[in-house]
Amino acid sequence: MISYVWLSLIVFSFIAAIINGTFYELSASIISSGTDAVQLCIKLLGMLCLWSGLMNIAEKSGLTNLISKLFSPLFSLLFPRLKNNKHIMGPVSMNITANLLGLGNAATPLGIEAMKRMKEVSPLDRTASNEMIRFVVLNTAAIHIFPTTVAVLRQSYGSANPFDIVIPAWISSMVTLSCGLLMTRLLERERWKR
Amino acid sequence: MEKISNLILPVIVVVIVVFGAVKKINVFDCFIEGAKKGLVTFTNILPVLTALIVAVGMMRGSGGLDLITKIFSPIAKLLGIPIQVLPLCIISPISGSGSIAVFEDILRNYGPDSIAGRVASVIAGSSETTLYTTTVYYGSVGITRTRHTIPSALIADLVNFVISSLIVKITFA
Known part of the structure; x- marks a missing residue:
């Protein structure tokens, strides 16, 4: 399911870029997205560890x-x-x-x-x-x-x-x-x- | 209300740690052991989020997101949902990581304290991935005829979007 969603998002973006003539913006967003993903995960990492730690206590106790x-x-x-x-x-x-x-x-x-x-x-x-x-x-x-x-x-x-x-x-x-x-x-x- | 909201997290933390200590658990070691699991989750979600954030970024960069938003905006207006939140409504029943990617995109572009940012926050904090949950649960016991499960869950999701928008407008307007 998610595989189809992902594929259609990418293909649709390409088509939209043809319609809007936004290939520069599309290229730029592809490059910056990788970094964005890592930054997002780093932001979440602290809370993820904190919460998992607390919940481990809640479960064991x-x-x-x-x-x-x-x-x-x-x-x-x-x-x-x-x-x-x-x-x-x-x-x-x-x-x-x-x-x-x-x-x-x-x-x-x-x-x-x-x-x-x-x-x-x-x-x-x-x-x-x-x-x-x-x-x-x-x-x-x-x-x-x-x-x-x-x-x-x-x-x-x-x-x-x-x-x-x-x-x-x-x-x-x-x-x-x-x-x-x-x-x-x-x-x-x-x-x-x- | 704001004061109560600020109390929730500290109370949860204290209750968990103190309860653990009362039950004679080495709370520190136990915390560390659990926190390591957080690291495992991190390595599991990083690749998934990369894939989805690239796709969402491409949609935004190419103007495809604006196109979709325009198509659905009459429905959104009718239901009182801010149009900036529409992409989140579309992806949230399908993919949890996708929702995080879209949610972050909304916060970045409109700010967390804007109406759109707040509605998106309430939606993201109050919904689960309908289709994923349904697939996993029924798949595990080999059930193929799910009868009214998906209609019920999707109607509930729609209600969630409408109610979230309404609550934000009442609380923060």
């Missing part, structure tokens, strides 16, 4: 587990059919917690585990069950307690207050999440009971 336990009643509300199934709800709440803390690398394997366990109880073979759909949608609209990358980049471009978008981002993701879940509810018509 059991804080992540604790948060996941605190939130699990809330997650049970979202999956009424699975709420008594600890085998499934375990990875589900760990996955959501990891997302909340911005631990993308930890969240993905937990999410996959949750999907596998949901599939075990689903009567459908290659078709997604309602629970799976709700879970995936939940993952595509994750709330981050602290959007680190955003804050770092804002600061590096001289924002007066790089953190002032954190609360608006929470509100926005909560509304988004509710809409996503509402959509899954509305489109659920097709029952999978059989």
Whole structure:
């Protein structure tokens, strides 16, 4: 997928340069982009290490587990059919917690585990069950307690207050999440009971 | 609100470190061990970001980005999304690294405290890569019929763009 996107961006740029006669600008941007990429990564590196370090402490000390336990009643509300199934709800709440803390690398394997366990109880073979759909949608609209990358980049471009978008981002993701879940509810018509 | 925002990060840092110490963990060593993983992530994302930043840079340099923005601007106006943020809306469901590349481009060109910069920040801080997540999760369990997953997630993304624009206008205008 991303391969096609990349290809089309490059080809489209070339076509646009023919239309606009902007080959000088195009050449200049190709040369400067390599440096830009390295500079961007350097900017992110510090926070990346800091955050990974902190989250390692959170994981080893059991804080992540604790948060996941605190939130699990809330997650049970979202999956009424699975709420008594600890085998499934375990990875589900760990996955959501990891997302909340911005631990993308930890969240993905937990999410996959949750999907596998949901599939075990689903009567459908290659078709997604309602629970799976709700879970995936939940993952595509994750709330981050602290959007680190955003804050770092804002600061590096001289924002007066790089953190002032954190609360608006929470509100926005909560509304988004509710809409996503509402959509899954509305489109659920097709029952999978059989 | 600004005061609360400034509190979030320090509180997170203190809670994590103190909780670790209470649980008798060598917090310093543990931090170092984790920070090394950050370095691994760095080497993983550098090549990807290079590829995408070159593509985004080419789009901007050639004027292709302006062309796309012009095409979609009537829809954006209708939904109240600043047109400068449109490229981010287009790429964010597809690629996480692509979003970072476009997000940086917006901050550089319009500034982080402009309306466009703030809307882009809120969007970047509140969305995940829909198509990537869907592919990985369903792919891992061999599910091909995803029913209403993608429509639901994409509608949620669209709502996110609209709400983010609205919130920024209310909070910072």
